[in-house]
Structure formats: structure tokens, C-alpha cells
Amino acid sequence: xxAHSGRVQILKLTFLGTGTSIGVPAIGCDCGVCLSSxxxxxxxxxxxxxxAAGKNVVVDTPPEFREQALAFKIKRLDAxxxxxxxxxxxxxxxxxxxxxxxxxxxxxxxxxxxxLADISRMFPYIHQPEKPGLSYPRVDFNAVTGPFVIxxxxxxxxxxxxAGIPTFGYRFEAEGRAAxxxxxxxxxxxxxxxxxxxxxxxxxxxxxxxxxxxxxxLEQSLEVLKKINARRAYLxxxxxxxxxxxxxxxxxxxISLAYDxxxxxx
Numbered sequence: 708x709x710a711h712s713g714r715v716q717i718l719k720l721t722f723l724g725t726g727t728s729i730g731v732p733a734i735g736c737d738c739g740v741c742l743s744s745x746x747x748x749x750x751x752x753x754x755x756x757x758x759a760a761g762k763n764v765v766v767d768t769p770p771e772f773r774e775q776a777l778a779f780k781i782k783r784l785d786a787x788x789x790x791x792x793x794x795x796x797x798x799x800x801x802x803x804x805x806x807x808x809x810x811x812x813x814x815x816x817x818x819x820x821x822x823l824a825d826i827s828r829m830f831p832y833i834h835q836p837e838k839p840g841l842s843y844p845r846v847d848f849n850a851v852t853g854p855f856v857i858x859x860x861x862x863x864x865x866x867x868x869x870a871g872i873p874t875f876g877y878r879f880e881a882e883g884r885a886a887x888x889x890x891x892x893x894x895x896x897x898x899x900x901x902x903x904x905x906x907x908x909x910x911x912x913x914x915x916x917x918x919x920x921x922x923x924x925l926e927q928s929l930e931v932l933k934k935i936n937a938r939r940a941y942l943x944x945x946x947x948x949x950x951x952x953x954x955x956x957x958x959x960x961x962i963s964l965a966y967d968x969x970x971x972x973x
Contacts, residue, residue: 717884718973719758720908723765723775725965726750727914727922727946728795730771740947747951747966752795753890753944755910756781759881760859764788766877766888772799779968783810786857787846789818790891791874792825800830803844816846817855817862819873823848851875865902868894869912870921878902884973886910887937890944893921895931907973909937910965915948925949932962941965 724730731750732741740748752769762785769775784806790796806814816823826848827834833844849855854863861880868874869891876889876899886908889895895903903909911932914922922944923931932940940962955963 716972717759717882718879718886718907720886720888720910720971720973721756721758721779722910722941722943722965722967722969723754723756723779724751724769724771725943725945725967725969726752727944728752728793729946731945731947733947736947738947740950743950745951747964748947749967750945751775751967752798754796755888755890757860757879757886759879759884760857762786762858762860764857764860764879766790767796767890768799768803769795770798773802773805775799776802784814787814787816788862788877789816789822789826790876790888791819791869791872792822793870793872793891794829796891797826797829800826801844803846804842807845808842813845813847815849815857817849817851819864819875820850821873822875823850863902865889865895865899867892867899868896878906886971886973891921892923893919900934903935903937906935906937908939908941908971909935910941910943912944913942913949913964914944915946917948925954929959929962939971941969941971 751771754769755766757764763783764786766788851864863878865876878887885906888910892912911928912923913925913928916925918924943965
């Protein structure tokens with residue numbers, strides 16, 4: 708869904724990765740999807756790049772973050788948002804230091820208090836003074852407790868249930884357009900569903916067809932999408948059990964599997 712010519716794109720979303728924690732292809736697997744030559748079946752770990760209101764924002768720093776930033780030409784980082792503290796969403800955090808070097812400034816980081824504590828535990832050196840010849844990410848932590856703004860980009864945290872740890876999705880709003888990103892989720896309660904009304908685009912967790920204890924499967928995801936009724940929906944955090952083209956051919960109109968590098972413009 709690209710902007711019509713003549714209309715200014717207000718919210719631009721680029722999928723940095725759409726895979727589950729082990730990525731696709733999976734190590735040591737000879738299934739049809741892992742052996743597939745279809746580029747749509749190659750999935751880095753999940754992350755999102757948001758361009759809106761003159762700001763460049765990234766959600767999560769997966770293990771491939773450096774490669775993703777190069778592949779999708781992220782040259783500036785105005786803010787970094789985190790959904791939760793699992794390794795597949797944090798492991799690329801050290802590469803933020805390159806943005807510090809290029810921009811010559813500290814970068815604000817947003818997440819739950821628990822997630823920020825996880826980052827500090829995984830990367831304790833970020834709080835040390837720099838030593839000659841060494842560089843560390845230079846960031847300012849902002850504990851998210853409610854809606855906030857990054858310049859003119861409005862952000863609403865959407866608490867969801869996933870694996871028993873504090874987990875956020877995020878709703879982004881700019882100039883009357885709204886999109887939400889919820890990559891890891893097993894249940895959304897009514898108060899959080901209410902935060903997802905009136906979306907132009909919703910990106911939602913869909914791991915596979917079989918049930919899973921900490922992620923929506925395809926059937927559950929489609930049920931939730933019916934309730935939320937966004938104009939368009941994209942499924943992410945996908946494992947190697949879902950073939951891209953075959954699954955897309957079975958999905959209802961207006962809903963599709965995302966893929967690495969997909970750009971959605973609103």
C-alpha cells in the first residue's frame with residue numbers, strides 16, 4: 708500500500724525483520740520453507756523502522772540490527788523503542804553506538820522499566836564513562852508509563868500479554884494517520900483493545916498454525932484482527948512453518964503476511 712501520487716506520505720513503516728526468535732531459515736532444518744529459494748521465506752528477527760513527522764524511530768534492535776540498518780538505509784536514529792526484554796529484540800543494541808558517532812548526540816530509548824533493566828543487565832558497560840579507544844551506546848532511558856511524543860509523532864504504549872513479562876505494542880499517530888505494531892503477544896485484554904481503535908494499519912504477531920503458549924497462532928491472530936478491524940493488517944514474527952505465498956493465498960482480503968523490506972506508506 709504505497710501513497711497515491713500527489714499525497715504526502717505521513718507514516719512510513721519498513722519491516723526490518725519478520726521472523727521469530729530463531730529466524731528463517733532455521734539452523735539445522737530441512738523443511739520446505741527453510742530450503743526455499745523464495746526471498747519472502749527468508750526472515751530476520753523482528754524489528755520495525757518508522758518514519759513520521761520528520762522523525763526516524765526504530766522499534767527493537769534484533770541480532771541483525773546492523774545488517775538491517777545497512778540493508779534498509781537507516782542513517783539517523785531519533786529514538787529507539789523496545790517492546791520487551793527478550794534476546795531476539797535486544798541483541799543488536801550495541802550497534803546504536805554507530806548512530807551516536809554519526810549524529811554526535813545521545814539517543815533517547817523508551818520501554819517499560821523492566822525492559823530498560825534488562826538492557827542494563829545485558830549491556831552493563833553502557834553506563835560506564837568511555838575510555839580512549841572504546842565506544843559504547845550513549846542513550847537516555849525513558850521509562851514508559853503512558854502516551855508520549857517524539858517531536859510531533861504521538862506514541863501510545865499498548866500493554867499485551869506475552870510469556871509473563873511486561874510487553875508493549877505501540878500505536879503511532881501522525882497528522883490523522885494511525886498504525887500499531889504488536890510483534891509478540893498471546894492475549895490482548897479489553898483495555899488494550901480499546902487503544903487499537905481506528906487504525907489505518909495493524910501489525911500483529913502470528914507465529915504458525917499450531918497453538919503456542921506465548922504467541923498468537925494464525926487462527927487466534929485472525930480472530931483478534933476481526934475485533935480490531937484495522938483498514939489493513941500485516942502479520943509478523945513468523946516461524947518456518949508458514950510458507951509466505953501459500954499462506955497469503957489463504958488469508959482474508961486486507962490481511963497479509965509481512966516480509967523483510969516491506970514498506971507500508973500511509
